[in-house]
Amino acid sequence: MARAKSDRSEGRLGLVFLIVLAIILLFVGRDAAKERRATPTLTADIQAPIASFLGRPFRAIEMSLNIREDRRRALEENRVLRRELIATRREIDRLAAMQTRLARLESTLNIRVNGDIPQDKIIARVVSDPGSPFVRSFLLSAGAEDGIRQGWAVVSDAGLVGHILSVGKRSARILRLDDLNSRIAVMSERTGARAILSGSNEGMPTLKFIADAEGWDVGDQVVTSGDGGQLPQGLLIGEVIEPGKVALAYQAEPVDWVAVLPFDHMVDDQDVEGLGEDEQGTLSNQNAGTDAEAEAG
């Protein structure tokens, strides 16, 4: 009897201690929790095939239920697509002529075009959207073995989904645009006005650090600006549906297959250190010239 009582009091003490410890951990790691840390790639590598396996019967059920509806929709889409194809052929001819003209103009003016969207793509399937209701991420069924690297942009049919947060051997994790930690340099396609798109974990991300408030209006298409050199310029993100709020294009439909865009980041300081002496000399001369101009101004 006495032993049972002592067991109970020990148990209570242990419980209180561990609850207090958990609360302390929460307090200490509160700020760190807001920044997504490097994700455990080992568990992601294990989770990706499990998610794929778990999803298989559900995909089969979904497909068998949708088969009749899909046929009807396919017929309807076929009709629409035929009409669009005829119109598109004419449009392609017109665009090809314009592209030739543009290329000629660019070469005449000696314009260097950078930040273009890469033509190569790595196609991968979203096997799960892991995390908790406080985390917005996706798990891909492709990883380092397929050539995926950290930081690369990920797009769906509709638009930019996010960027690669961590890469495992056969899996990769995407930080979605609506995650609390997502910050993307964007611009209005109409005016070129710059801002930072900030995720909020609440559906629609917000535009912050708006450089030119008049350059933003409801209905504007939002694309990546390429500033900072982390993402290519011109990737569609969504549309401004109320002042400062952006409806993400990729959320219009369920995300199944996505394309990872291999994009080499712009040159950083470490790359400059690796340059030859002549090139470094040229760069320092240029910088000195710029400083001198600034002082003179």
Place this chain on the structure above:
Amino acid sequence: MVYASPPVIRRNSHLVPAGLALFILGLVAPLHVSLFGASWPLLWLPLAMVGLWPRQASCVPSTLLLFVAGLWVDWVTLGAVGQWPLVFVGVYAIMRPDLADPGRGLVRGLSRCAGALLMGLVIFVLSGWFIYGVLPDFALLSRGVLVFALTLPLLIAFRDLIAAYTSQDDF
């Protein structure tokens, strides 16, 4: 005349299958199943294990194991460190399976898991709000609860099978 109930025979060996189940469910917890254009999270499955925790296991090793399992779930779900330990240990502290009346079966299992889920939800939402300053996606949470409810009978049957095998007649 007062009759004292016979003391429960403590068998900490029961923590092995319980801990193993919690580890596996923790690994599956961050996954979602995509169906009908929506994602259905398996987030609450580890909490079922806390609801069905073996009553014969002592309190201190149980809470230690739950704390470590919580850290494991935090790690795989990219969550804030301390959130899931708080949920697991908090639910255990309120339910105290080691002091619960004996009994098994679907109805008892369902009621215990429903209680665990309710308490877990409250602790999870409040702690998440404290850390991130935002409320969670309630639609996603509700779908998770539905998945939890649908898989629960299966988990209870599985747990009762193991319990009957390891505990014999001592409920």
